[in-house]
Amino acid sequence: MTKQERIEREVQEGVCEFMHVHEEIVEKVEKVMPDEQQLLDLSEFFKVFGDSTRIKILYVLSQSEMCVCDIASLLQMGQSAISHQLRVLKQMQLVKFRRDGKTVFYSLSDNHIQTILAQGMEHICE
Amino acid sequence: MTKQERIEREVQEGVCEFMHVHEEIVEKVEKVMPDEQQLLDLSEFFKVFGDSTRIKILYVLSQSEMCVCDIASLLQMGQSAISHQLRVLKQMQLVKFRRDGKTVFYSLSDNHIQTILAQGMEHICE
DNA sequence: TAAACATATGAATAAATGTTCATATGAAAG
DNA sequence: CTTTCATATGAACATTTATTCATATGTTTA
Numbered sequence: 001m002t003k004q005e006r007i008e009r010e011v012q013e014g015v016c017e018f019m020h021v022h023e024e025i026v027e028k029v030e031k032v033m034p035d036e037q038q039l040l041d042l043s044e045f046f047k048v049f050g051d052s053t054r055i056k057i058l059y060v061l062s063q064s065e066m067c068v069c070d071i072a073s074l075l076q077m078g079q080s081a082i083s084h085q086l087r088v089l090k091q092m093q094l095v096k097f098r099r100d101g102k103t104v105f106y107s108l109s110d111n112h113i114q115t116i117l118a119q120g121m122e123h124i125c126e
Numbered sequence: 127m128t129k130q131e132r133i134e135r136e137v138q139e140g141v142c143e144f145m146h147v148h149e150e151i152v153e154k155v156e157k158v159m160p161d162e163q164q165l166l167d168l169s170e171f172f173k174v175f176g177d178s179t180r181i182k183i184l185y186v187l188s189q190s191e192m193c194v195c196d197i198a199s200l201l202q203m204g205q206s207a208i209s210h211q212l213r214v215l216k217q218m219q220l221v222k223f224r225r226d227g228k229t230v231f232y233s234l235s236d237n238h239i240q241t242i243l244a245q246g247m248e249h250i251c252e
Numbered sequence: 253t254a255a256a257c258a259t260a261t262g263a264a265t266a267a268a269t270g271t272t273c274a275t276a277t278g279a280a281a282g
Numbered sequence: 283c284t285t286t287c288a289t290a291t292g293a294a295c296a297t298t299t300a301t302t303c304a305t306a307t308g309t310t311t312a
Binding site: 255258260261263271277278 | 285286287293298308309312
Binding site for chain 1: 154157159160167169170173174199200238
């Protein structure tokens with residue numbers, strides 16, 4: 001989008017009246033904006049951490065691999081709720097699992113996850 | 127909660143039938159569980175990153191301080207929407223601001239934020 | 253002091269999300 | 283091969299959440 005195009009759009013849509021947008025800043029930052037899709041993926045990724053049930057699951061799995069019933073017992077929640085959330089965690093590749101007979105054991109898929117949890121903890125503990 | 131208390135509850139509530147909970151694991155992990163409130167705060171913290179508008183705002187602010195109209199222009203969204211989301215970011219202390227006449231300039235409050243964004247990027251780019 | 257303007261905010265609406273309930277799947281044991 | 287049992291899943295419901303619209307606030311300039 002050229003400068004002129006943007007200004008035209010701004011005027012047309014009347015967004016923010018846009019008389020005082022700082023054009024230099026906007027132009028500069030626009031050039032380095034990542035893909036729309038990438039930022040979307042990023043927010044989807046963080047969304048997974050943004051639910052207390054899932055955070056708790058991630059936390060307990062950071063201590064030990066565990067089956068669905070173990071997690072349900074620890075969190076005092078129903079099996080179905082845990083299973084649904086594990087699916088979300090699986091889809092985002094935050095957990096992996098292995099099957100042992102009738103039991104499925106879940107664990108964290110890599111240690112990025114622990115790093116991110118730790119960073120978050122640090123921030124809220126400030 | 128003692129082992130017996132938990133088992134009683136499990137039986138009573140019928141959660142997961144609980145015949146095959148791995149008691150050793152559950153007991154061990156229960157001992158190191160952080161405060162309920164702390165995990166709640168943690169999920170609230172990550173929830174802020176879990177929206178594409180807010181992620182975009184955080185990203186553009188990582189490039190330069192900016193006023194509300196600049197952000198609205200860059201993201202092609204209304205002023206009100208941006209302002210509402212900035213409030214959320216402010217409340218969670220992810221952004222700070224300074225006033226200059228009629229204009230309010232926002233910026234990231236510290237570099238934890240950039241670290242977390244970068245970790246997230248790394249994960250999704252794998 | 254009045255007008256202009258950047259930002260903030262409350263209420264309403266639409267969309268997304270988490271849990272529950274009922275039931276399905278698939279592995280093991282009899 | 284039938285039953286049992288751990289886990290998975292679909293549908294329904296309740297709650298949360300993001301955006302829009304209209305308007306308020308607070309600063310500057312005429």
